[in-house]
Amino acid sequence: MSCPHVSGIDLRPPTASQQVHKDDCTQCFDTPDQPWGIDVCLSCFNGGCNSPDRNHSLQHYQLSQHPIVLNIKRKPKPRKEREESPAKIVKLSIPGETEEDRYDVTTLVKCLACNGLELDKAAPNVADVVNGVLTALSSTKLSEVKAWEEEILPCEHTLCLDQDEAKVLADQELAHCSQCDLKENLWLCLKCGNLGCGRQQFGGVGGNGHGLVHFDQTLHPVSVKLGSITPDGTADVYCYLCNEERQDPNLTEHLWHWGIKISERQKVEKSLVELQLEHNLKWEFSMTSESGEELTPLFGPGFTGLKNLGNSCYLASVVQCLYSLPAFQERYYFPNGDLPLTLDPANDLETQLRKLADGLLSGRYSNPPTKDEQQESPYQKGIAPSMFKALVGKNHVEFSTMRQQDAFEFLLYMIQMISRASHQTHGVDPTKVFSFVAEQRLQCLGCRKVSYKTNVQDNISMPVPARRLPTESAEQKDTFESVTLRECMDLFTRSETLEYTCQACGSKDGAVTRTAFKTLPEVLVVNARRFELVNWVPTKLDVPVVVPDEPFSLDDYFSTGLQPGEELLPETPPTADTSFVPNGEIMSMLEAMGFPAPRCEKALYNTGNTDPDAAMNWLFQHMDDPDIDEPFTPLKGSSNLEISESSIAVLADMGFTVPQAKNALKETGGDMERAVEWLFSHPDDSGSEVPDAAQGNKEVTAGDASMPAIFKLHSLICHKGGSIHAGHYVAFIKQILKQQNSSTVNDSEWVLFNDEKVVRGGEADEMKKFAYVYLFERYRR
Known part of the structure; x- marks a missing residue:
């Protein structure tokens, strides 16, 4: 029986820039290792499984009407014993294995419109495109470095x-x-x-x-x-x-x-x-108990590991914590396999978030190793989040690389990305569980009048005081006195004095400011800042923080709001910013491209006045603003300058607080080098923003103001290494475990997620003293 469809389709081999999804299905984590393999569409190179219960390959055909696919199956080859001694290191490198080294691969071409009819791979209209798919770099390899190298050269x-x-x-x-x-x-x-x-x-x-x-x-x-x-x-x-x-x-x-x-x-x-x-290769959290026994591996729904793609443990630890939260499970996990209808699932965030939920929560990919596999490792294989990593890191200067990144910075980036996508699609936003309202109170030390400002946040960066214990010698490693979580919270909410010129009374005596909670979230994200500058290098400090095992109250940290007898500072209209002078060279460049002067001035004012590309991007994004062509008068405090989270994180790593970093970047138009200079030339600046009395009555809503506000530790992200940009991240999560072969449910226990290794217990009780990020869940009796 001949196929009438193959001759009527113009099939062309993939170009060098095209993504070929042949490592795993774009809608689930099935790989060519499964008995049914992966079908690669020979028209658009989407990868789809044809498993009996999901068959994403057939779904793609029904949506795209692309009938011809290449089915790829592979079986791992037996591992060979290393015979020769390793070569001498001449450059920093981790070589990658080829497909031929690891697998035996079988392929066939079929037509889905003809009920899977097998076609001749040597047919003129098929042979070139099949060869192109098999020899092309997969989408995974296009988005990562196959062999990481850093060759050392003269200068x-x-x-x-x-x-x-x-x-x-x-x-x-x-x-x-x-x-x-x-x-x-x-x-x-x-x-x-x-x-x-x-x-x-x-x-x-x-x-x-x-x-x-x-x-x-x-x-x-x-x-x-x-x-x-x-x-x-x-x-x-x-x-x-x-x-x-x-x-x-x-x-x-x-x-x-x-x-x-x-x-x-x-x-x-x-x-x-x-x-x-x-x-990079040997940082490892202990996989044994205090008695030296191997920790018990866990398998099944909710206990799926994530393969390390090369310094991707920061991503794995964040993702495991997020998908352990009910809000993310309810939003993205659909046991019936419900997925958005899209022709390009690999580049659709909603699809990839649901794919990740299915991979982590279904238990489908969390299986004990076979007898042969146990000789190599007692742990599961886990799933490779390469498609998800490529999508969320796309166009990001740091997360698109294969370098280690800051897990807290990635968590904030994920919250921002998911929240923005939810608003665009009008879907339920699971990140709302992190949102709360912080209130900043300012009181002039001259006239004693007050101002209140509220803003919605999704995390707090908690200072951890470092008190060194005596050492016997200068060579001995520093040790630190333990501090309590309450002491850190007291520091976060304490009153601070700052320089301030009162608009009401003219006093230059300064002001006292204090931040407190107006509401609290369902899940409080806390970043513990344990860094100090040593010879201008941000150095991590191992200061132990005592976090209670039992539920604890945050009632003492609620704001009291405007009190009887307090008088608000008067509203002051914004004044002209006479210090702003547009960059003449960039102005000329933009005007020569046909942009009117008012637009150019606004673009430069809102992008830092130094970067023509940023100004041009701003112009394209704001072309439809109703006031875009009105004469421009810059007002103090009116800039829409977007401060990069990565820039804030870099300055925070140097020992500055997040408010100080934001303030410095705003003062210097987002320029990192100038921001560092500004911070060192303003050592007394707390970074606290002066509340705007005009916003005093503006109501913002998020979180819950009810009391008692009781919280309990839900999960934590831990790090080993001297710098957050190196070393190793893992997640510890409190999970409810069932006894094997029983329906009896135990109390919640700590589970260690160490890349693809998921085990019971671990160093949680010790590591929670030194965790980098804590997630506290609201405790409802």
Whole structure:
């Protein structure tokens, strides 16, 4: 029987930029490993499963009328024993395996319009497109780096190094840091011969940063790590001007200049490459109990792991916490498989959020390993959220990369993205469970009049005070006194004095401001800020926070509102912002493109006055504004400048509060470098916004003002590593577990979600003292 459809369709191989969805179904997490495989549409290259209960391939055909598909099935090949010793590390790399290395693949072409009739793969209209699909990079590989590499290269400072007068350094001069007693992690300045200790490094390598201090004082750029020098001429070389590890082709001569014979040196410390590889590959949370027993793996609905796509643990920990909340389960999980009708499900956020819910909550992909698989790992395979990651990270400067990111920043980004999408589609917004109203009270210290300002928030960034305990030696790692959750909340809501010129009485005595809760959410997201600047580098501090196991009250932190006898500050109309002068060069450029002057001025005012691309984007987005062509008079406080969450996070990592970071970025038009300078030149600025009396009576609604406001810890995101942009994230979630082979329900227990590994218990009781993000759920008796 011949097929009448294949000859009537113009099938063309995929171009280099087209997405070919052949790794998994675009609407569920079925892969070619399933018995039925994946059908790749040969017209638009959508991937669909043809499982008996879902058959997303057939659904796609019914919607698109694309009948010809390539079915791909694969079986994993047996793992081969590694025979040869690993190659010597010459650059930082994690090589990827090819499809041929891992799988045996079978394919067939069929027509869905002819009830799955098998077609000839060698037919003229089919052969080229089939070959194109099989050889094309899959959509997953197009959105990630198959083999991550960071090759170490020379720079102009190592190639053109001008050394001071030569001399032989005595052994005692090379024994320890010139500024302290540290005897490891020592860096020799190749310019002048100074020996200084480095910064603290992964793996417990100590350092006081005296090498960096030396650079700050002298601007001598290139240093070498003494303990990393090998007889064959390799060593860690760092250029402070480039702020990167570099290669020094003339290292042997540069060391001999200071009397150091490289052939006599022995490598006694791990190199930066080795430390970095350990950092990215070996950070691991304990998978054993205190008695040393393996933690019990969990399987089934609600216990599905997420494969690490290469530094994607930040995403996995956030997603597991979100989908453990009833609001997200009710919004996105449809056991009957209900999905939006769309021709491009891979790029539809609603589809991908539902796909993720089905993958995590159905239990379909959370199965114990087979007997053969148990030899490699006792844990489940998990699901790969590559399509979801590519979509949510699309066009984002950080989340589109394969680098490690800040889990809290990603959580805020997810809340923002889901909320915006819900408003656009008029759907139920599950992120409303995070929303509450914060109220800021300001009182002039001159006339004692007050102003109240309210705003809707979806999280709080809680300061954690750092009180160091005495140490026996300078080399001993800092330890800190425990603080309670209540003490941190007291700090968050305490009164602060700020500079303020009163518009009512003219007093410059300042004002007192305090933030409190006007309402509280169903789920309170708390970011615990445990960072301080060490030699201008944000350093994580392991300050333990004692979080109660039992429900606790937040009633004491509600705002009292306007009190009897209090007088409101008068409303003051906005005044002209005479400090704003449009950037002449960009103005000319925009006007030359045909934009009227008032539009150009507004665009520059609202985008920071420095970036022509940002101004142009603003113009295109606001072309339909009814007042777009009216004469422009900038008013103080009227700018619509959008402050990037990533910029706020970077400044917050440096030890500044989120309000300080926002204030600095607003004052400097969003310019990061100028914002840092502004913060250091305004050390007394609290970042608290002066409440606008004109907004005093403006009612905002979110959350719940009823009392008692009782909360209980629901889940937490934990991190191991010296920086939030490296190391490893996991999630601990309180779950109700059923006894095996029984309908009896136990009390809720902690479950550890460590990428694809999902286990009972873990280090939750200890790790909750050091968690990075806490999710507290409102407790209803």
